[in-house]
Amino acid sequence: MKTTFYTLAKGAAALATGALVMSSAANACGDVQMAEWNWASGELMANVDAFILENGYGCDVELVPGATTTTFASMNEKGQPDVAGELWINAVREPLFKAMDEGRLHAAVEGPITELGEGWWVTPAFLEKHPDLNTVEKVLERPDLFPDAEDPSKGAFIGCPAGWGCQLANANLFRAFKMADKGWVLVDPGSAAGLDGSMAKAAERGENWLGYYWAPTALIGKYNMQLLPFEVEFAGAENWDGCIVKAEQDCADPKPSAWTHSEVFTVITDDFKNAGGVAVEYFSKRIFPGAVMNAMLVYMADEQASGEDAAIAFLERHPDLWKAWVSEDAAKKIEAAL
Amino acid sequence: MFNIDWSKVTWVEPPVMAREELRELKKGIDGSFRGFSREYGEFLEAFFHPLLIFLKWFQDLLVATPWPLLLLIIGGLAWLGSRSKWMVTGTIVAFLFIGYLDMWEDTMATLAIVSVATILCIAIGIPVGILMSRNDRVQATILPILDVMQTIPSFVYLIPVVMLLGIGKVPGLIAVMIYAIPPIVRLTNLGIRLVDKEVLEAADAFGSNSRQRLFDVQIPLALPNIFAGVNQTIMMALSMVVIAAMIGVPGLGVPVLRAVSNQYLALGMMNGLAIVAIAIIFDRVSQSYGKRLQKHREGGHGV
Numbered sequence: 203m204k205t206t207f208y209t210l211a212k213g214a215a216a217l218a219t220g221a222l223v224m225s226s227a228a229n230a231c232g233d234v235q236m237a238e239w240n241w242a243s244g245e246l247m248a249n250v251d252a253f254i255l256e257n258g259y260g261c262d263v264e265l266v267p268g269a270t271t272t273t274f275a276s277m278n279e280k281g282q283p284d285v286a287g288e289l290w291i292n293a294v295r296e297p298l299f300k301a302m303d304e305g306r307l308h309a310a311v312e313g314p315i316t317e318l319g320e321g322w323w324v325t326p327a328f329l330e331k332h333p334d335l336n337t338v339e340k341v342l343e344r345p346d347l348f349p350d351a352e353d354p355s356k357g358a359f360i361g362c363p364a365g366w367g368c369q370l371a372n373a374n375l376f377r378a379f380k381m382a383d384k385g386w387v388l389v390d391p392g393s394a395a396g397l398d399g400s401m402a403k404a405a406e407r408g409e410n411w412l413g414y415y416w417a418p419t420a421l422i423g424k425y426n427m428q429l430l431p432f433e434v435e436f437a438g439a440e441n442w443d444g445c446i447v448k449a450e451q452d453c454a455d456p457k458p459s460a461w462t463h464s465e466v467f468t469v470i471t472d473d474f475k476n477a478g479g480v481a482v483e484y485f486s487k488r489i490f491p492g493a494v495m496n497a498m499l500v501y502m503a504d505e506q507a508s509g510e511d512a513a514i515a516f517l518e519r520h521p522d523l524w525k526a527w528v529s530e531d532a533a534k535k536i537e538a539a540l
Numbered sequence: 541m542f543n544i545d546w547s548k549v550t551w552v553e554p555p556v557m558a559r560e561e562l563r564e565l566k567k568g569i570d571g572s573f574r575g576f577s578r579e580y581g582e583f584l585e586a587f588f589h590p591l592l593i594f595l596k597w598f599q600d601l602l603v604a605t606p607w608p609l610l611l612l613i614i615g616g617l618a619w620l621g622s623r624s625k626w627m628v629t630g631t632i633v634a635f636l637f638i639g640y641l642d643m644w645e646d647t648m649a650t651l652a653i654v655s656v657a658t659i660l661c662i663a664i665g666i667p668v669g670i671l672m673s674r675n676d677r678v679q680a681t682i683l684p685i686l687d688v689m690q691t692i693p694s695f696v697y698l699i700p701v702v703m704l705l706g707i708g709k710v711p712g713l714i715a716v717m718i719y720a721i722p723p724i725v726r727l728t729n730l731g732i733r734l735v736d737k738e739v740l741e742a743a744d745a746f747g748s749n750s751r752q753r754l755f756d757v758q759i760p761l762a763l764p765n766i767f768a769g770v771n772q773t774i775m776m777a778l779s780m781v782v783i784a785a786m787i788g789v790p791g792l793g794v795p796v797l798r799a800v801s802n803q804y805l806a807l808g809m810m811n812g813l814a815i816v817a818i819a820i821i822f823d824r825v826s827q828s829y830g831k832r833l834q835k836h837r838e839g840g841h842g843v
Contacts (some may be wrong), residue, residue, distance in 0.1 A: 351585075351708050352596050360707075364785070364794050365801030390794060391707050393786035395695070399702030400788075406578055406703070506563060 231261040231481045234474070235283035237273045238265040238509065242499050243315065243418045244288040245509030246516065247490065251287055253513050254524065257539035258532030259480050270294065277307060277471055284474035285485065288314060291465050298469070308475050309467040310485035317492025319464035320368065320416040323401075323427040328410045338379075339433045341412060345385040348410050357386045360400055360413030363393050367447065371461075372414050374446045378456035389413075401425070416464075420503035423496025432460035480529070487527045494520060514540065577703045588710045595709045599652035599790075603645055611635055621825035623832065631825075634817040643792065643814050650781050650791035650818065657713055657777045661721045662770060669728025669769075670754070679729060686722040694719060694783045702787055712789030716780040723772035731765025732758045767830030771823055778819045 234255060238248040248265055255261040266273070266283045274294045276282055278301050291298055301307040322338055328347075335341045345357025359381060362368035369390075376388045391397040397413070398421055404411035405425035415422060417429070436442070437459035445453035446462075468485050475482055494516075502512045517524060517540055525533045544555045557565070602610070611632055618631040638647050672679040698715060705711040735758050743757045759766070785793025792811045799808030 351706060352592060363797070365798040369798075389707070390788055390790075392788040392794070392797065395698055396702060396707045396787045399699065400707045403577070403581070403703050403706050406574060407581060504567070506566070 231255065231259050231479055232477070233262045233264065234285065234478070234481065235264050235266055237277075237283050237286040237289075238267050239273075239288060240267060240269055242420060242502050242509075242512075243495055246495075246498055246502065246512045247287040247314065249509040249513035250516055250524070251285070251485075251488070253517060253539075254484065254528060254532070254536055255481055258528050258536045259484070261481060274298065274469075277469065281306070281471045281473055284471050284478070285310075286467075286469045289467050289469045291467055292462075298467075306472050307469050308472065310470045310475075310482060311468045311487075311489060313466060314468045314488060315418055315466060315490045315492055315495050317429075318417050318466060318495075319429075319461065320414065321429045321432075321461045322412060323415045323422070323429055325405050325408075325411050326426045326428055327405075327408050329428050336430070337433045338430045341430060342379055342381060342384055342386070348386075348412050350387050350389070353387065355385070357384075357412070358389050359386050360391055360397065360411065361388045362391075362414050363397055364390055368414060370449060370453075371446050373450060374448075374453050374456040375459070377450075378446070378458045401427070418492055418495040418499055420496070420499035423493075423498075423500040424503065432458075434458045434460055436460045436462065480532075484527055488524075491523070494523065573700060573703070577700075581704050584704055585706070585710075588705065588714075591713065592708070592710045595652060595656055595713065598656060599649050599709075602648040602652050607639060607644070618821065618825050620829075622828040624828065627821075627824055627828070631821050634821060638814050638817065641810055641814075643795075643811060646790070646792045646795060646811070647814055647818065649789075650778075650793070650815070653709065653713060653716065653784065653789060653791060654774065654777045654781070654818070654822075657716045657720055658770070658774050660713075661717055661724055661773045661777070664717075665721050665724035665769070665773065666728050666766065669725045669766075670732065670759075672725065672729040673732035673758075682725070686725060689718050690722045694780070698783070698787055707788035709789055711787050712784035715787065716777050716784050719780050719783075720773045720777040723776065724766070724769035727765045727769030727772070728762065731762030731769075734765065735761045764830060764834050767826065767833070771826050771830070774822045774826065775819055778815055778822070781815055 236248050236251060238245060252263040252265055256263050264283075268276070268283075270290055270293050273283065273286055274289065274297070277286060278297060289298075298307065302309065324341065329336065332344075332347070335344060335347075341347075348357040348359070350356045350358035359376065361372040361376070373388060376382070376386070381388070389400075391400055391413075397415070401411055401413060401415065401421060402425070403409070405427070412430075415427065417423075421427070437457045441457045441459055442462050445456050446459065468488070470478065470482065470485065498512055498516050501507060501515060502509075505511070507515065517536065521537070524536075528536065543558050543561055545558045546555075549555050556562075605613075614635060615628045615632050618628045619625075622628070635647075638644060668682065672682050694715060697718060698711075701711045701714055705714070739757060739761065740753065743753050748756065781789075781791055782793040782796050785791060785797050792815050795807055795811045796815075798804065799811065
């Protein structure tokens with residue numbers, strides 16, 4: 203899972219501490235500490251927020267680098283940083299909801315990026331050639347279209363690398379959909395590089411590819427990969443949390459299910475909610491369309507741009523989007539600063 | 541190409557390529573590699589396909605062989621190599637343990653790829669080493685290439701290999717061979733070059749042609765070094781098992797990766813030690829075989 207992966211990939215993050223003084227003046231929001239994640243979309247979002255708050259609302263923004271669990275722990279315990287822009291909540295679900303019930307943390311917006319999440323993807327060329335095969339269930343009937351290199355009589359389904367949380371979910375869904383009987387093999391790509399490489403290679407060469415991935419990511423945007431919808435509904439949290447995400451021996455009877463809904467919140471602390479004023483309002487409106495986010499990630503990867511460069515590129519390219527998030531007055535100031 | 545942003549150059553900041561151009565350069569290299577991959581990838585895949593069939597067949601054979609028979613074969617090979625009943629007993633016990641701890645199938649997959657990689661390395665490496673020993677210019681060309689192959693971080697060539705050949709056994713085998721082939725080449729070259737000049741003069745004096753000189757004098761006398769090379773090649777191939785698992789090669793590396801990312805101490809230890817056990821067996825058997833071979837030769841010289 204994305205969160206698991208990033209949690210694993212990151213080093214321990216240094217978190218700045220220090221008291222926070224909030225100004226109560228209507229338009230000046232004072233000092234704001236924001237979490238800057240160590241993955242591309244989080245970096246971009248933090249920098250867009252920082253630019254808008256600094257130039258539009260006169261805030262003093264400090265970006266605090268961090269990873270999901272460490273940053274969340276600090277927000278929960280110390281009330282620092284004030285804002286976590288792209289918090290993947292699956293990793294911190296229980297403590298987060300507890301803190302929200304107790305009023306220590308608040309969700310400024312649920313789903314700051316649309317169309318995000320995990321699932322099974324195919325190349326756009328495949329959907330063009332086979333417009334009728336537009337759901338997971340229909341594609342699963344045609345393993346012959348995805349011949350495995352080692353045994354072309356079988357279809358290759360590229361799962362998740364060994365050791366990631368999603369490996370178990372993919373393996374259990376593989377069983378739940380009886381894919382072995384239908385003529386599929388579950389391929390372990392071994393690592394992030396293996397998974398990325400196999401998808402990129404197939405997309406570059408116009409080969410068919412069916413496998414697991416997640417969005418928003420540069421690769422999904424770059425190759426315009428298409429998420430296949432499931433025909434079955436999400437078969438309940440009990441099936442998912444009690445079986446699908448567990449090891450095979452703890453999940454005797456997995457039921458077919460759509461992929462669990464990934465949730466991302468923009469989380470703010472109680473102090474910030476009370477004192478942040480206009481900035482809080484901004485966060486509640488700021489929602490990135492998934493396609494725009496993917497395109498920006500492609501830009502970042504292609505140009506090897508930092509989060510800051512990408513934030514400016516975003517503001518320059520999509521004024522229609524961000525102008526809807528801010529007041530007219532702020533929009534003018536931001537435009538002037540670009 | 542050599543545009544330097546002089547405004548940034550100081551005594552502590554060396555001349556650096558203009559940022560824009562550096563980016564263009566990187567993008568250009570990436571782009572042309574992508575073009576190459578699109579153009580020739582399928583051909584290369586087809587070229588390596590027989591290798592894939594063979595690897596898969598060999599692994600399936602190892603997995604399908606009844607375990608007592610396989611133990612007998614492995615024990616027999618250990619006996620042939622070492623002529624030591626301790627070696628044979630140790631080998632069989634080690635493999636029984638591996639089976640007992642449920643690592644049999646992964647071990648067979650690892651054995652398959654390591655044996656095929658070793659055989660290919662020997663088949664390619666020894667002729668290259670011989671060529672190097674006979675010509676200084678060839679040696680001067682190949683040595684730096686070997687240096688690069690041994691020191692470049694494997695992650696660097698994993699990316700292009702995956703783009704060209706996808707994930708699976710063949711790209712894994714190539715990654716293993718890039719790392720494992722240098723010792724056998726180096727030590728073959730060195731071994732032949734170290735053969736005593738006087739012995740060669742004697743061979744010439746007896747009227748041997750260059751073929752006889754090579755196969756009957758130089759190679760036999762270089763055998764200890766060549767065997768050290770084979771031995772090192774096997775060790776390096778085994779040490780690449782985990783890296784190869786990163787591009788979808790089945791074997792003992794897969795559980796090791798799983799253990800690393802989940803902090804499964806026992807799982808990592810057990811599979812790591814299985815790799816060590818195989819390495820020790822290969823090492824001792826090949827070493828003692830080399831030594832025995834040498835003893836016999838030395839006896840022939842009456843030393």
